[in-house]
Amino acid sequence: MSEITKVRAVIGTDRYKTVIQIDNHILIGDEPTESGGTDLGPDPYEFILAGLATCTAATLRMYADRKGWDLEQITVELSLQIDKKGAAQTTNILQELHFIGDLDEIQKAALLNIAEKCPVHKMLTNPIAITTKQI
Structure with a gap:
């Protein structure tokens, strides 16, 4: 295996809002409102x-x-x-x-x-x- 990329995603009790950490970058993922999310991120x-x-x-x-x-x-x-x-x-x-x-x-x-x-x-x-x- 020549390349390893690590991503960490953490979800708490805030519906589907997920905090994603990739190296020194923080992203927010979520589900659309029609799927029960709050559409805070992709x-x-x-x-x-x-x-x-x-x-x-x-x-x-x-x-x-x-x-x-x-x-x-x-x-x-x-x-x-x-x-x-x-x-x-x-x-x-x-x-x-x-x-x-x-x-x-x-x-x-x-x-x-x-x-x-x-x-x-x-x-x-x-x-x-x-x-x-x-x-």
Whole structure:
């Protein structure tokens, strides 16, 4: 295992408000009001999408910078759809990219290809093993 990231999430009695600590960063997660939360922060699915969007944008920025391309801005928009059928479910993520800069069609196609190379994209599209234990 080459990289270890640790995240700690603590929830008390304040409904679904969860305090998340990642290194020296503190985030608040919650559930939307229609799920009984108070919407004080993103829900778990939004955090996953935010991680993918951040990784994709950074990967594209690194690639364009290395190539010396005129890419002023990258916008990554993600949406999630979960189709449940009994115990099974299918998850679909739509990732839409918008580029501002002087890019030709070949450069844009290369960026679309590179977007799928970001580490979080690779993690989400490959088998994941989750081990749960009490500490």
